[in-house]
Amino acid sequence: MNLSHLSSPVTVNWGITARCNFECSHCFSRLDISPELSGEEALRVVDILAGHNVMFVNYGTGEPLLREDLFPLTEYAVSCGLKATMNSNGSLISRETAGRIRRAGFHSVGISIDSADAKTHDAFRRMQGSFDMAVGAARFLKEEGVPLSISSVICRVNHRDFPALVSMAKGLGAHTIDLHNFKCSGMGGLNRENFDLSPPEWKAFYEAAIPMRRAEKGIEIAFDDPIMSLLGEEESGKLVAGSVCGKLSLYIRPDGEITPCGFIPVPIGHILKDDLGKVWNESRLLAHLRGKAAAGKCAGCGKFSSCLGGCPARSYAVHGAYDAPDPHCWADE
Amino acid sequence: MIPKKNPEVVWRLEKGMHEMAWGKARKDEEYEDMGVITLMIGGSIHQLNLVGAEIWTRINGVNSLKKISRDIASLFGWEEKETEEAVMQFLKGIEERGWVTLQEKAGPAGPKWQGH
Numbered sequence: 001m002n003l004s005h006l007s008s009p010v011t012v013n014w015g016i017t018a019r020c021n022f023e024c025s026h027c028f029s030r031l032d033i034s035p036e037l038s039g040e041e042a043l044r045v046v047d048i049l050a051g052h053n054v055m056f057v058n059y060g061t062g063e064p065l066l067r068e069d070l071f072p073l074t075e076y077a078v079s080c081g082l083k084a085t086m087n088s089n090g091s092l093i094s095r096e097t098a099g100r101i102r103r104a105g106f107h108s109v110g111i112s113i114d115s116a117d118a119k120t121h122d123a124f125r126r127m128q129g130s131f132d133m134a135v136g137a138a139r140f141l142k143e144e145g146v147p148l149s150i151s152s153v154i155c156r157v158n159h160r161d162f163p164a165l166v167s168m169a170k171g172l173g174a175h176t177i178d179l180h181n182f183k184c185s186g187m188g189g190l191n192r193e194n195f196d197l198s199p200p201e202w203k204a205f206y207e208a209a210i211p212m213r214r215a216e217k218g219i220e221i222a223f224d225d226p227i228m229s230l231l232g233e234e235e236s237g238k239l240v241a242g243s244v245c246g247k248l249s250l251y252i253r254p255d256g257e258i259t260p261c262g263f264i265p266v267p268i269g270h271i272l273k274d275d276l277g278k279v280w281n282e283s284r285l286l287a288h289l290r291g292k293a294a295a296g297k298c299a300g301c302g303k304f305s306s307c308l309g310g311c312p313a314r315s316y317a318v319h320g321a322y323d324a325p326d327p328h329c330w331a332d333e
Numbered sequence: 334m335i336p337k338k339n340p341e342v343v344w345r346l347e348k349g350m351h352e353m354a355w356g357k358a359r360k361d362e363e364y365e366d367m368g369v370i371t372l373m374i375g376g377s378i379h380q381l382n383l384v385g386a387e388i389w390t391r392i393n394g395v396n397s398l399k400k401i402s403r404d405i406a407s408l409f410g411w412e413e414k415e416t417e418e419a420v421m422q423f424l425k426g427i428e429e430r431g432w433v434t435l436q437e438k439a440g441p442a443g444p445k446w447q448g449h
C-alpha cells in the first residue's frame with residue numbers, strides 16, 4: 001500500500017551540538033555556528049517528540065559525545081518511548097563510555113569509517129589516528145553489546161573500494177553498514193570538486209552496490225538514493241517516492257530550528273516555539289518537497305513518479321532550486 | 334496457535350487515522366488503503382490498514398488465533414470461519430516477513446515494547 005499521510009515524522013535527526021573535535025573534509029555542519037539548546041530546553045524537545053509519537057531520534061551534526069548531558073538526555077528519551085541512536089566519530093568512546101552508552105539505552109550507535117585503509121580514512125577525516133580510534137570504539141561497543149552500525153560517506157576516496165569497507169564492517173560485527181552518498185553542503189560544498197563523483201561514476205557505484213546488497217547475507221548494506229530508479233531499483237518497503245526528507249523525517253538544528261533535512265539549510269519552524277504537528281502538516285516547503293514538479297530533463301523522464309527529481313538537497317546546493325534535476329543523475333549523460 | 338511480535342519491530346498507531354478509518358468503515362466507505370499503523374523493522378518502513386492494525390494490536394503472545402479472529406469477526410461483523418482463515422493468512426504473511434513468530438502454545442512473554 002502507498003503511504004498514508006503520517007501524523008508526524010518517523011525519525012527526527014537532531015543536531016544536539018555543532019561542536020566537534022574533528023574537521024572532516026565533507027562535513028555539512030562545520031560552518032554551522034548556531035548556539036545549542038540548554039539541557040532544560042533539550043528535555044523539552046524530547047517531550048515534544050514523544051508527545052508527537054516520533055519513533056526514532058538520531059543524534060548527530062557535531063560529535064554528540066561532546067554534549068555533557070547526552071546520557072541523562074538519552075535515558076529520558078528512552079523512558080519516553082523514543083528509540084535513540086547516534087552517529088559518532090568514535091574518538092571519545094573508551095570501554096567505559098561504551099558501557100555508559102549501553103546503560104543509557106541506545107538502540108544503536110553508528111561509527112563513521114570511510115575506508116578500510118587507515119591512511120585514507122585519516123586523510124579524509126583530517127585527523128591522524130582517527131581510524132584506529134573508530135575501530136577501537138566499534139570493538140568496545142560490540143563488547144558491551146551495543147548494536148553497532150558503520151557509517152561511510154561514498155565519495156572519490158572510496159567509491160571503488162567499498163567492498164573492503166563492507167567486509168571490515170562485517171568483521172567488526174556491525175548489523176548494518178550505511179553507505180551515504182556525498183552531499184555538497186557545508187564543507188562538502190566547498191570541497192565538492194575534490195570529493196564528489198560524476199554522474200557516470202555514481203551510476204557505476206550503484207551498479208556494483210545493488211547486486212552486492214542483494215547477495216550479502218551477513219550484514220545489511222543500506223543506501224538510499226532516488227536516482228537508483230534509473231536502474232530499476234524501486235525500493236520495496238520504502239513507501240515514499242523520491243527523497244524521504246520531509247516525508248518520513250525532519251532535522252532539528254543545534255539551535256532548535258527545524259529544517260526538512262540537515263542538508264537543506266532552510267528553517268521551516270522552531271521546535272520550541274512552533275507546534276511540530278503544524279509545521280509537519282502545514283509547512284509550504286514540505287508541501288513543495290512532497291509534491292515536486294518535474295523540471296528540466298525530469299519533465300521527459302519515465303522515472304519521475306518514483307524518483308521525483310532525486311535529492312532536493314543536492315539540487316538546491318548546486319542549482320539553488322529544489323525542483324532542478326539531481327546533479328548526480330546520469331540520465332541523458 | 335499463538336502469534337508473538339518480534340520485539341525488533343518498532344511501531345506506532347497513526348494519530349487520527351484509526352478513528353478516520355473506522356468512520357469510513359462504519360459508513361461502508363473504502364478504508365482499505367488507509368495506513369493506520371506505521372511499522373519499522375531492519376530499516377524498512379511499512380504500514381498496516383485498519384484490519385491489519387486491529388489484528389496487530391491484539392498480538393501479545395497470549396491471545397490465540399481463535400481469540401483474535403473472534404474479536405475481528407465481531408468488530409467488523411464478519412462470519413467467524415472465514416475471518417479465521419483471513420487472519421491466519423495475514424499472520425502467515427507477516428511471519429514470512431519476520432514480524433511475528435507463530436507458536437503452538439503461549440511461551441514465556443517476550444520483552445515488552447516500550448513505545449508510546
Ligand code: SF4
Nearest residue numbers: 298301304307309329
Ligand atoms: S531525470 Fe530527473 S526524474 Fe529522471 S532519474 Fe534523473 S533526476 Fe530522477
